[in-house]
Amino acid sequence: MARILITSAIPYINGIKHLGNLVGSQLPADLFARYMRARGHEVMFICATDEHGTPAELAAAKAGKPVAEYCAEMHAVQKGLSDGFGLSFDHFGRSSSERNHELTQHFAGKLWENGYIEEVTERQVYSQADGRFLPDRYIEGTCPNCGYEKARGDQCENCTKQLDPTDLINPRSAISGSTDLEVRETKHLYLRQSLLKDRLEAWIDSKTDWPVLTTSIARKWLHDGDGLRDRGITRDLDWGVPVRRGGEPWPGMEGKVFYVWFDAPIEYIAATAEWADAHGLGEPAWRRWWRTDEGADDVRYVQFMGKDNVPFHTLSFPATIMGSGEPWKLVDYIKSFNYLNYDGGQFSTSQGRGVFMDDALDLLPADYWRWWLLRNVPENADAEFTWEHFQATVNKDLADVLGNLASRVTKFCRSRFGEAVPEGGTTGAFEAALIARLDKRVRAYEDHMEAMEIRKAAAELRALWAEGNEFLQEAAPWAAFKEDPARAAATIRLAFNLIRFYAVISRPFIPDASARLMAALRCEDWTWPDDVNRALTVLPAGHAFEVPEVLFRKITDDEREAWRARFAGGRG
RNA sequence: GGGCCCGUAGCUCAAUUGGUCAGAGCAGAGCGCUCAUAACGCUUUGGUUGGGGGUUCGAGUCCCUCCGGGCCUACCA
16 A cells, blocks of 8 residues: 655635636546545545735735635635535645644745845835735836837736836836835845756656656756746735744844745645644644655655646745755656636636636536546646537536446346346356456556546546446347346346446546445445456345436536526626 | 647547557447437448658658647746
8 A cells, every 4th residue: 555645736715716727736636536545545635725925915805805814715615616526635724824834934944044045135116005015917007118008017918028017118006006106125035946956957857757748847947048046935915924934033024924836835735734733633644744754755745736837846846845954755746737728718717708616516516527627638738628528528428328327227127127136147258258358448547547647547437338338238138138037137237236346436537426326236335446357246136226316417408508608708 | 039839530639669550539421229318339431640851671659841729938826
């Protein structure tokens, strides 16, 4: 039994996430976690809400609430939606937790001691009306290059020129529109990750099995321009982790907080500590996952994230850990994803374009979404959600291939033999051939899951389901029943076991449907089919069952069109 | 501007380090079955693998170039 630590990129707090966010990290991480648990491994699956930063403060202000209250509410909302999608986190923490405050300050203290933090006095734009320093992109003005009037302080969206806020003509706050701006001096801490460039690069180079997407982004940042740049890790905000060196105050940094991208990855560790706290466990319970000197040496650590998060996970966070000089666990494998687009464009939180997690659960049970999203997860390139494809995939795969198989077997049995697995008859070479095919496929499925080749795993799983229909067609128990009922009984008995087999292996993808199948079979034996032959004899003759409700209903053309219209934009 | 990824049958995608790899699912066509959510099974029509050039005994698979699409470019996270 292995020990596997899994973290999903932590979703930002300022609103409900859309399906693109879900499929880019949390959902595939859940698939992997569920699979590894099913194989009997010890899994620690961690996620959290990322609660600090300017957008959180602005969202809270817009909602007319104190930021702490806003974050607490949104955390509860996101937790509820995570549960709704069946995301099986061992703990869903909060980056604003006391644990994260302590750990973030601890890391900063160690980095300072080791010379990896530098104090830098810089000039930033301050807005009197907003009472805050403005990040570059929150300053708008006229582009000096092309004259576009809504250029942002970091870049002009019209001509794509990189800008400095002070370049803008007639600069104003993007928050309030105020032009009462001034440049003030302010002191900040920089993480001197450039000092760790060689170590980081050697580390990245050693990861030859990582997705190209992951390593290419990391290398780009290592070599772009003058190489890896140092990074500001503090901000002039109220909401966040106060800047301290471990337990000590940090002279000259009063009133400042750490930058979210410094404290957010540390929350992976902190959330594991939160998990231990929530379960009344002591320090060793979580440290054995994270400290290589306290048991984490044999832990395999896998991270899931969208490509936008890769630089922070391949460089900044590892730099934080390396620079601490302490034996914290570094990630072993980073599975990164491209984006999911929506019907010809991008998902847009601001425009309400696309399907959001709450909407999705409002329309259909989680398994429909899980299946489509995972089967089409943007592994190698950006993928696209269309209602036609969603309808076609779900109806065919889930309703016709899997759901209907359960219906035809259980209903046939009920009408011919009654509501118990029939007895009599024996299996022969025909069944042995089926088992051989299933064995080959389930081993391939395992290999794909182990390698996190999600699309391939989904395709193999579907092929396994299809084997059931092929077998039934060939065995034709409805025909055999007339001349040789025992023969039909043996076929149906195997078919029942086949359904259980499918429930077990499909569970990582469609956990609710698997549970309903098992409930109908009145079975609680979720043993993984290491031995397919044995797995197909779990349900004995005489075992009572119920005919399940329709496992997956079909999506109608009318629904498809109504939903397309509803989610075209203008949510709110 | 720089960097990266992609462009394979109508659609969505597969093809270990170059050597039966030109495939699967869907859609289409034909046949079969009738247990089932008008579901299932079998057979079958589709591609000179974006264009051109090159390396090689042999290239979707390597190199060059052109065309087309996407992403990233560091204080929003």
